[in-house]
Amino acid sequence: MIILIEAESEIPIYSQLTNQVIEGIARGDLCPGDSLPSVRAFAADIGVNMHTVNKSYHELEKRGIIKIIPKSGAVISTHTEIPESTSQRLSNELKPLIAESLVIGMTEEKIHELVTSILKEFKQN
Amino acid sequence: MIILIEAESEIPIYSQLTNQVIEGIARGDLCPGDSLPSVRAFAADIGVNMHTVNKSYHELEKRGIIKIIPKSGAVISTHTEIPESTSQRLSNELKPLIAESLVIGMTEEKIHELVTSILKEFKQN
DNA sequence: CAATCTGTTCTATATTTATTATAACAAAAC
DNA sequence: GTTTTGTTATAATAAATATAGAACAGATTG
Known part of the structure; x- marks a missing residue:
């Protein structure tokens, strides 16, 4: 999936990332069960800091969209019920x-x- | 119209104010042609700084929702066309x-x- | 098993945004 | 003519955003 970050945007980078992951899932580019890249790999890929990606992942987890497995990775959740x-x-x-x-x-x-x-x-x- | 500002909210005060004015217009509490309170009066009313209200007014003007008349006041615009x-x-x-x-x-x-x-x-x- | 990769945590720094506080000015309104 | 208006300027504080580097311990992989 292609992620496009606009540094000049008024929208924080971590929010842009969060939104684009959500849109990727909605579009079907990403499916429940799929793993997201590691925070380091993703950060290097899109040219931002590791902590910025980490913040986005935790926002996604807070919203119930992904599950972060410590020392392992992040997996897109299945949505059985609407929170x-x-x-x-x-x-x-x-x-x-x-x-x-x-x-x-x-x-x-x-x-x-x-x-x-x-x-x-x-x-x- | 009743304005309710939540200081603890993650949404900036000026955004809360902007949104509530917009919702007031949508609801019909405020009509095109109506004047908004002066930035000072509004600020005192809801217990925030004048500049916070001023910022909200300029945001509303940027979006074409109100017209600020220098040294006079702010008036809700009529919307003849969709920008x-x-x-x-x-x-x-x-x-x-x-x-x-x-x-x-x-x-x-x-x-x-x-x-x-x-x-x-x-x-x- | 050993090396690598993982998320986590910590400290640190720089920049921007948000908010408040004062003050002064000049034009509009009363 | 006094008051009120938006405007502008300066200042200070706090929070949010983003980056950097490092270390740790568990998971993964060869």
Whole structure:
């Protein structure tokens, strides 16, 4: 999978990495059971510090997306149930985006269309 | 309109403020043409520094949501057209959220239902 | 078994961001 | 004409972000 980090972005590197791993799983590039590269290998690969990758991995683990096995590696989890905490967080983060969509004049239909078009990006594999 | 700032939140105060103003407009509590409180009055009201409010106002202006009239005040804009930059940003911010929704096992239908339920919050006024 | 690789932990540093605090200015509003 | 307005400047503090280097002990591999 190709990871692209933008150093100039206002989004922290560890967040960019977290998001791209999540998007990779959603796209099907990464599957439950797959191992992620070691923090050192990944860091060298994308040209950032080991600790930055480590931080991203722990964020992914906190969200229940991967399981870190100490002294071994990180494995993408299977998702048997939807965690309540994640569901709540996603809803909270979605809220201001939908509000702004309405404020700039998007209709409900347009908003659903936008969601659909993003879903399509992930689905077509 | 009631503004609630959580000092312990990981979300910066100026972002919380920005979001709540946007949500207020989406909800209909604030309307195009309405004036926002002065940065000083607002700051005193919610118990934060003037510059924090000022930063939020400029963020809102950058997004085309309000117009700051120097030495006068801030007025909520009317939205005749959807700015391309905002549309692009919203899409970019929506993407990781939808990806994570898929990753934790939400179906497309469930995701649309979540969007609908959030839209309903804003609509019922 | 021995060498390598793993995540973990620790210390340290530099930069940026966030927040508050004061103060002063000039234009707008009253 | 006094008050209020956003603006600008300086300063200080704390937290977040990112990097660097090193050491440790368990897991993996040859």
